[in-house]
Amino acid sequence: MKRVSVGFIAFTVSVITPLAHADTLSAGFGVGLWKTSPSGTLNNINIKQDAGLGTENNSYAWAYINHPLPFVPNVRIERIDQSYSGTGTVSSFLDTSFNGNETHTRMTLDQTDALLYWGFSLPLIRFDYGLGAKQVSGDVTITDINSNSSHQSLNETLPIGYLSGQLSLPSLPITLSADTKTLRSRFNDTTFKARYDITTFGLKLGAEAGYRTQIINSNDINNLNIDMKIDGYFAGITLVF
Template identity: 25%
Template structure:
């Protein structure tokens, strides 16, 4: 349902741009080499699963207009998808499954979110801009902990990993604990850009910060933007920067985290 809403919003943005010449449309994306560190689990047991460094792809669309009373709109999509593994030193519970001590498990950590932001441009001139507004972050999490295969009696292993055949049927026998979350979190949105005089280079900073006490979330980036193309049809910029996402969840559908994702990104922004 959220994907349908996201697609419908994008369509509305494009339609608005086609009908109003004074409206500016921004399309952008990033390739981000994120390195994960920290722990997650349930309330009394937070574990370091040695999450791997992974490449993520993020993108956004924004629309700005000259109407002073109406806010500008920005929608961005981020995915944090990584894996890891560890050996438990004590009994561990996750997603209604209990894993014994000494068990070696694989973790599949996938958190994606869409930010729906509205903001106002407090300053906007040829040298400096500053935006402030609010966001609603829509989380869609899927975290799975899987133990090793544990074949049961009279079950014959087959070529499919973690499956066997019993009574002529293939069954999965790997112990898995899984937590799915679906929650909306309000956040403060800030963005600023400073154009270096007599160059095509600008310095930018952007961030979202949680406004609720249950969770401590921050997502910010700083970097350089280089204007590669400037024409009557539009502009095209290349960006290089560093991004940090910090997630401290307190009982997000029984999920607790103290995690950081950080690393260098390369991106591009088109303005029409």
């Protein structure tokens, strides 16, 4: 992973913080399921055709707090737990060759995002922008019917930029939003969603649904050559006040 210098971070913060508007005190929390389908390659392996990895239901959660303190960033935390398994015909992985006609692959790719951001609001519209870190924690294990096995961890912390926009529909308890977390061309995590507030006062209970896409094109994660796309629809419940 290429480190982001302290000087670069300080410069970025010095540029964006004067634009920040103070928020009112607010917070939110959400949990749900993301129906994901991975595709692409991991080293020399096509994870769909060779490894047989298919669609899975994976859990996610997020929480944020906005506050009225000027120039102090707001905080958002996100978590995804991803696990995939499949049966295929992988010939080799890293230094291990598989002699059997059938291989079993298991991949986990859990992620935790910690974001510091500032925001400003216009009538019906809000924009957020900031910086953060994405911690990737997982592994890949491939085993054949002759008990040959290869295991590789997938652990790294990546610096990311964060942008978000929200649109509240007038006279309706519906909020449309989009956000992206990115590390140039090596990583992108983009979400489009709609939230419907079932209750519209005090602690708002709601439901959300949308589409999320992650693109990983990197050798930063344990020096593996990863060219992978993970996408699918999601739905969950929210509490916002």
